[in-house]
Amino acid sequence: MALDEIKQISIREYLGQMNMYPIKEYGYYGMYHCPFRSDHNASFKVDYNKNVWHDFGTSEGGSIIDLVMKLNNCSFNEAVRQLDNNTVKRTNDCIYQHHNVGTSQRCNADDFSFHRNEITTIQPINHPKLIQWVKERKIDLSLANLYCREVHYQNQSGNYFSIGFRNDKGGYELSSPPDFKGCIAPKDITTICRNSNTCLVFEGFWDFLSYLTIQKIGKTKHDVTVLNSVANVQKAMDFLKTHKEIYTYLDNDDAGQKATELIKSANCNVYNRSTKYAEYKDLNDYLRGKKLILKIPQKKSMRL
Secondary structure, eight states: OOHHHHHTSOHHHHHHTTTOOOSEEOSSEEEEOOTTSOOSSOOEEEETTTTEEEETTTTEEEOHHHHHHHHHTOOHHHHHHHHHTTSTTOOTTTOEEOOOOSOOEEOOGGGOEETTEEEEEEEOSOOHHHHHHHHHTTOOHHHHHHHOEEEEEEETTEEEEEEEEEOTTSOEEEEETTTEEEEESSOOOEEEOOSOSEEEEESSHHHHHHHHHHHTOSSOSSEEEEOSSGGGHHHHHHHHTTOSEEEEEOOSSHHHHHHHHHHHTTOSOEEEGGGGGTTBSSHHHHHHTOBOOOOOOOOOOOOO
8 A cells, every 4th residue: 555545544433443532523623532641631633634633732743654653652664564454553474363272261352342353262372373472582481371361353354363461441462473563452551559659660561571580570569550652651640659669661762761751750769770771672672682783873984
């Protein structure tokens, strides 16, 4: 699909497929609650004619590509690829055909849908390709099964499955090789409460599992917040404010550092632990020994 055609994909329909609808409609545009931050005033505008969006709370806006980038914290090329396949975060080389493996737990598919994806079964991780994916992440399978499930879902194209991590609203973050990231709505943070005054903050569930692996524990005595995307940091603020100390384990990139600074603005006792793995993109890369590749600018020859 050409880039111009991708930009014509309806933002209104895109949001509707995630069960997001306008609070108020004014003919050619609608006002929504912002999908990537806490918003009680419905300050997210979608112009149906121009097919663009604008968030009055942050003064951000753009095309549907910009929206996918913001929602999923992904690159321009990744957003284009998602939209080109007409299913968010789905690519032909990273989602596998459905197989009935082991004992499955049936669930109500009507409660879980995302871009016409419907969950059909939820079961322990037991497919060989997903088990291998867990091993490549250097996570013990028993630990992964303690917090994750093998989620099978279907859409008009067929049946698929991924490793799923449940969020606080019943949606699932999805992951499968070779680096697929996805979501079954509703998208939200995941919190684990241990009645502690200390909270650990992670960007994704692989980082959380990496922390447990490094510490050689199955669970932490502290509370945990997994953002499931730094775009969700505002959703976590109320929970984080109830803690005396916060330790952040976010990615070593601009988005991760900005999220840390935002958390610091709400709590003075915030400790940025990403400095402990500064040579790595994130905590899971640190666990895997996968260092960042730094681009060193080439020096120009000096004229004589």
